[in-house]
Amino acid sequence: MNGDNFKRTINFYRSQAADEIQNEKTIGKRVVGPRSEIQSKLNLNHVMNPSRPFFAADTSSDDNYVSTFRMGHFNMPEQLSKSIHGTNYIGGMEFGSNLIKQNIVSDMDDLVSFLLEYKFGILDIFHKEVLNKKEIIDIRVYECIECACLPNMGKPACYFEAGMITGILTEMTKKEVSTEEVRCWTSGYSFCQFKVTLE
Secondary structure (H helix, E strand, O other): OOHHHHHHHHHHHHHHHHHHHHOOEEEOOEEEOOOOOOOOOOOHHHHHOOOOHHHHHHOOOHHHHHHHHHHHHOOOOHHHHHHHHHHHHHHHHHHHHHHHHOOOOOOHHHHHHHHHHOOOOEEEEEEEEEEOOEEEEEEEEEOOOOOOOOOOOOOOOOHHHHHHHHHHHHHHHOOOEEEEEEEOHHHOOOOEEEEEEEO
16 A cells, blocks of 8 residues: 555545544443444455455455455354453464564554554554553554454454554553553554553
């Protein structure tokens, strides 16, 4: 993806995200996006038919690439699905940490390039601020390999990605980092949003 196309893509998704946030609703303690009614389960058709227009423009095999990733990821037994979330988060942390330790990624610009090259998604560091001596970073991922075009299930699903962000920033900054996914395709949006806190 060239620089101009990347900027257009970011601007397009930022605009779409702003509209969706404006039309979100709160259910219990969770925010839920405006996209479609909540479904309780994924089926094989959801996993097999992704659509990521900007990655698909780069390669005609993007849907196969994403489907293969998801078939390995979403084939866990129902009774294990909740306990596997922690495992995915820890696995993401290890992966992210090793990206830094092995000099594959050295800064956030490298991370943007890495995620594009390996088609994880389009990373947007949307906002940074310091609040009560803590750095808060709003990171968004568009066309996420994990969840783009999956149905609204009323809750976020990107535990691996949250862990990866935590691992990368922990190793990069040597600070205590926590990452929470606050919005996701599977909670009714067309993007993933992670609230990252650095102590």
